[in-house]
Amino acid sequence: DTAVSQTPKYLVTQMGNDKSIKCEQNLGHDTMYWYKQDSKKFLKIMFSYNNKELIINETVPNRFSPKSPDKAHLNLHINSLELGDSAVYFCASSPVISGRRNEQFFGPGTRLTVL
Amino acid sequence: LAKTTQPISMDSYEGQEVNITCSHNNIATNDYITWYQQFPSQGPRFIIQGYKTKVTNEVASLFIPADRKSSTLSLPRVSLSDTAVYYCLVGDYGTGFQKLVFGTGTRLLVSP
Numbered sequence: 259d260t261a262v263s264q265t266p267k268y269l270v271t272q273m274g275n276d277k278s279i280k281c282e283q284n285l286g287h288d289t290m291y292w293y294k295q296d297s298k299k300f301l302k303i304m305f306s307y308n309n310k311e312l313i314i315n316e317t318v319p320n321r322f323s324p325k326s327p328d329k330a331h332l333n334l335h336i337n338s339l340e341l342g343d344s345a346v347y348f349c350a351s352s353p354v355i356s357g358r359r360n361e362q363f364f365g366p367g368t369r370l371t372v373l
Numbered sequence: 374l375a376k377t378t379q380p381i382s383m384d385s386y387e388g389q390e391v392n393i394t395c396s397h398n399n400i401a402t403n404d405y406i407t408w409y410q411q412f413p414s415q416g417p418r419f420i421i422q423g424y425k426t427k428v429t430n431e432v433a434s435l436f437i438p439a440d441r442k443s444s445t446l447s448l449p450r451v452s453l454s455d456t457a458v459y460y461c462l463v464g465d466y467g468t469g470f471q472k473l474v475f476g477t478g479t480r481l482l483v484s485p
Binding site for chain 1: 411414417418419458460462464471474475477
């Protein structure tokens with residue numbers, strides 16, 4: 259029973275292409291997030307959605323567009339991919355109520371390589 | 374948000390106890406101390422959280438002195454599978470729209 263799942267696990271593409279990463283959580287959580295972990299292993303939040311509404315946008319280039327069709331899914335679409343977009347992207351979720359403070363549940367990550 | 378400082382890396386051997394200390398001199402009254410563990414090729418995983426004194430669960434113990442300016446994550450009798458990066462987070466991110474701030478973490482390598 260995968261709590262937070264992402265597809266694909268690996269994504270290799272050329273500069274300039276458009277690609278999407280999908281995320282699904284079956285925990286019944288209201289809030290979902292996207293994080294980026296770069297080659298130096300720094301993990302930084304990109305977006306947060308609550309019940310399909312954008313809550314946090316951390317000055318991410320507008321080539322990145324999150325889309326939440328329902329509260330169990332948060333997809334990340336990236337236009338005009340650049341070399342610097344190469345990283346591991348993690349999806350996460352957290353409950354709004356009845357949860358432990360500061361606790362998020364992370365997916366396995368999607369390793370994006372832009373050539 | 375309180376800035377945290379932790380060792381970049383630590384080495385240990387199987388069966389030893391490992392203590393990872395995190396400094397957070399400007400911790401605020403409402404801040405909690407939370408530790409995450411990240412195995413290679415996986416997302417981070419919440420392992421323990423505390424506010425003051427000592428907290429213990431099935432994975433680790435967390436020691437927090439009275440002044441709360443530091444904390445120590447203790448892993449008893451580590452095994453090879455404890456090789457991971459351990460992140461110390463300090464803040465009150467609440468149970469809602471959390472904006473977790475991860476530092477550089479401590480890379481623990483457990484050898485046979």
